[in-house]
Amino acid sequence: MDTPFNPASTSAYDAVRPAPRALATEAVHAGREDLARQGLHAPPIDLSTTYPSYDSRAEAARIDAFAADGAELDGPPVYGRLGNPTVARFETALARLEGTEAAVAFASGMAALSAVLLVRSALGLRHVVAVRPLYGCSDHLLTAGLLGSEVTWTDPAGIADALRPDTGLVMVESPANPTLAEVDLRAVAHACGSVPLLVDNTFATPVLQRPAGQGARLVLHSATKYLGGHGDVMAGVVACDEELAGRLRQVRFATGGVLHPLAGYLLLRGLSTLPVRVRAASATAAELVARLTADPRVARVHYPRIGGAMVSFEVHGDPHAVIGAVRLITPAVSLGSVDTLIQHPASISHRIVDAADRRGAGVGDRLLRMSVGLEDVDDLWSDLDQALDRGRTQAPDVKGLHEALN
Numbered sequence: 001m002d003t004p005f006n007p008a009s010t011s012a013y014d015a016v017r018p019a020p021r022a023l024a025t026e027a028v029h030a031g032r033e034d035l036a037r038q039g040l041h042a043p044p045i046d047l048s049t050t051y052p053s054y055d056s057r058a059e060a061a062r063i064d065a066f067a068a069d070g071a072e073l074d075g076p077p078v079y080g081r082l083g084n085p086t087v088a089r090f091e092t093a094l095a096r097l098e099g100t101e102a103a104v105a106f107a108s109g110m111a112a113l114s115a116v117l118l119v120r121s122a123l124g125l126r127h128v129v130a131v132r133p134l135y136g137c138s139d140h141l142l143t144a145g146l147l148g149s150e151v152t153w154t155d156p157a158g159i160a161d162a163l164r165p166d167t168g169l170v171m172v173e174s175p176a177n178p179t180l181a182e183v184d185l186r187a188v189a190h191a192c193g194s195v196p197l198l199v200d201n202t203f204a205t206p207v208l209q210r211p212a213g214q215g216a217r218l219v220l221h222s223a224t225k226y227l228g229g230h231g232d233v234m235a236g237v238v239a240c241d242e243e244l245a246g247r248l249r250q251v252r253f254a255t256g257g258v259l260h261p262l263a264g265y266l267l268l269r270g271l272s273t274l275p276v277r278v279r280a281a282s283a284t285a286a287e288l289v290a291r292l293t294a295d296p297r298v299a300r301v302h303y304p305r306i307g308g309a310m311v312s313f314e315v316h317g318d319p320h321a322v323i324g325a326v327r328l329i330t331p332a333v334s335l336g337s338v339d340t341l342i343q344h345p346a347s348i349s350h351r352i353v354d355a356a357d358r359r360g361a362g363v364g365d366r367l368l369r370m371s372v373g374l375e376d377v378d379d380l381w382s383d384l385d386q387a388l389d390r391g392r393t394q395a396p397d398v399k400g401l402h403e404a405l406n
């Protein structure tokens with residue numbers, strides 16, 4: 001069946017799917033294998049919200065099939081909330097990069113996590129075991145029980161003891177936002193037994209770590225970060241086996257947190273440069289880590305063993321003054337873009353977490369989190385250097401700063 005629709009799920013596509021290839025090759029080819037046969041080079045963007053059909057009996061049968069197992073529809077998706085061919089290309093590519101059977105995309109990372117929680121609690125499995133730190137809003141969603149879940153916080157060694165008959169999910173982040181703490185994924189997966197382990201792989205990306213190969217059943221990304229890579233797309237995605245993907249598609253259909261096709265296009269395009277971006281930014285980050293570690297104005301530097309482009313550090317002086325003084329680096333939350341961003345987690349990304357819980361997770365008031373981009377390392381260092389000086393000597397003069405910039 002040679003059809004422009006849902007290239008990921010057609011049998012013709014499976015037939016021509018080549019043997020597994022290197023990540024760098026998959027990054028530019030996965031989800032696009034059918035294009036040349038169609039006489040296309042760039043993937044088409046399908047903005048349809050509905051799909052005409054003269055055969056409503058056939059449509060009824062396809063909707064019944066989706067209701068049964070949530071498998072991706074063969075042929076046109078009937079309606080935009082059931083699927084989208086452009087988004088399906090991104091899902092195919094991300095699944096290939098993470099080494100999973102499937103991936104399901106959502107409107108944001110938090111929409112993706114919400115769908116996972118809903119899938120599990122719909123089975124009566126509303127208890128979650130989680131390890132801090134997590135991204136601030138993930139922590140908040142679990143702690144506040146906004147979706148009816150109940151959380152037990154523990155350390156990796158306490159996971160097995162924290163499991164209950166109604167535990168539906170174990171959740172970890174590694175490296176974690178914002179301390180870059182790492183957990184041994186294989187050991188954690190073992191401790192989970194038959195309870196699905198969800199690993200938030202936003203910081204590592206599949207370039208540095210593929211959690212499914214270490215026993216994670218669900219791999220979550222805020223695709224807003226490295227997968228998109230240019231600070232202009234909000235998205236989330238869960239890579240997992242086909243059984244869980246079916247449930248996630250059913251929840252996505254029923255709750256509506258779908259990804260826009262234009263975002264799907266931008267994410268597919270972002271994936272093609274992901275390995276190059278992550279490797280280049282990581283090399284710069286490693287050099288900045290060396291300079292920060294040797295700097296007397298810096299009390300402590302956090303950098304994961306697996307590397308990456310995220311660096312966190314604690315200053316002796318005023319962290320707010322450092323944020324107020326950067327000029328080349330952008331003082332903003334989020335991460336994974338081509339340009340370098342810095343933020344103060346206790347004020348922004350993790351503000352929503354109770355102060356005692358935040359500090360208990362190692363997110364101190366002097367901690368700064370930096371997402372290293374693709375700029376020249378010496379230009380970045382000279383900006384950091386003058387900002388660290390401001391942090392040492394004075395609190396930020398916000399009024400003077402605005403006058404200087406205007």
Ligand SMILES: *Cc1c(COP(=O)(O)O)cnc(C)c1O
Nearest residue numbers: 108109110135177202222224235
């Ligand atoms: C940003 C982030 C999220 C949330 O993703 P959104 O796309 O902002 O909804 C989840 N986990 C981590 C590690 C993040 O950095």
